[in-house]
Amino acid sequence: MKKWALITGASGEIGKAISRKLAAEGYYLYLHYYQNQQGMDELLQQLNEWNGEYIPIRADLSTIEGVEQLVQSIFQIDDIVFCAGKELNKLLIDTNEEEIFFHIQLHMSSTILLTKKLLPKLYQKEKGAILFISSIWGETGAALETVYSAVKGGQIAFAKALSKEVARNGIRVNVVSPGAIQTRMNQFLAEEEKYDLEMEIALGRMGTPEEVSEAVSFLLSPKASYITGEVLRVNGGWYT
Template identity: 55%
Template sequence: MGKYALITGASGGIGQAAALKLASLGYHLYLHFNQNEKSIKELLAQVKPFGGEYITIQANLEDPEGYKKICSQIFSLDAIIHCSGNSHYGLLVDTNQQEVESIMRVHVTNPLLITKELLPKLVKKRSGNIILISSIWGQTGAACEVAYSTAKGAQISFVKALSKEVALNGVRVNAIAPGAVETPMMGQFSEEDKQLLQYEIPMGRLGLPEEIANGVKFLLSDDSSYITGQVLSINGGWYT
């Protein structure tokens, strides 16, 4: 019997890449999305040849109770990969309360509550993995992305704290902090802006979603069996 993994934000660039990687490894998947049903249908067509069980779950993680809709549909479970995300670009003084609450619910509150509700399934098995896709901005902070940086920093603190709490239960908790990755979230920047960004990155290019998915594969594997509470930076040498 194969392992089961929940991927939140499976319709996004990194979520899709992680889903494809895990499907190729024989995982059965719970694929969460909110509005992008078209992307999920395309993803289902891509993973179908791997022959696993793929269950889609629609839920809005901007809703304070969005986590309940996801958790009510999860049965067997071996891993949680939190990929859901949204962004806000602008000065903090121009950021309204609704935007702040949206960022925090999607990146912090609902992921924390999803994990809380599903953690007993992993503890009972005395094995499992939880991975949060954080950000380089959670490590270094970014002007004009203060709310986003705050949320991503909170994810890293969550990983460090929870990993200590569940280590003796056989559950590992880690984060991945991508740098600039070629996903639809980068669509808010012009080609000129992205070109300038690439000049700042020592490797001279944006990352690919598949490269983040490779990090997920590593953290789920036995090759990382003694790694917990850590942040894997996949950023092309940017801000290191």
């Protein structure tokens, strides 16, 4: 029987790794993206190896219309992975209202609305899993990333509350909280800055998108059947 998962932000580096991992495990996938057409094209090419059904869906989740567009493209669903996101590195005093509302809509409002609208499909099967890719800053907070920290922390709070609300319907809700991961997001770091950062991490290095995908795979699997409302840190011992 086909098992379908929605992955938002599938064209990013972590989203791609999660998509490849789930495809290798036999999932059929709804692959959400917005601006990164090249990344989506690359991902679809990579997924040819597994001969499943992989449906790309372009939608702007910073708008209500984009949320509805994505919902209307989903016909059956077993699991949801919320991976869409965008970092904001800026002093709060220098952050304008448009940026604040953009990040609240992209990271918080859209995930809440998508969950609300897709829950009936999960309820029909009386099983399923919802997973949020949050951030270490959603747990600890970071200067220069106050808005980003706030919305990522909001995802964690929402996941914990939702897990209690839907557990009796057979649905588990968890969070993966990555630390410093080797993605383009960290390419702005000079070599000295990167070295200093890695020295703060107990394991002495950044993580990889593939290591995040392994945590996702575990939490979606029957091996995690008694785990809900939890935050799984993938941070190499940084800020623990």
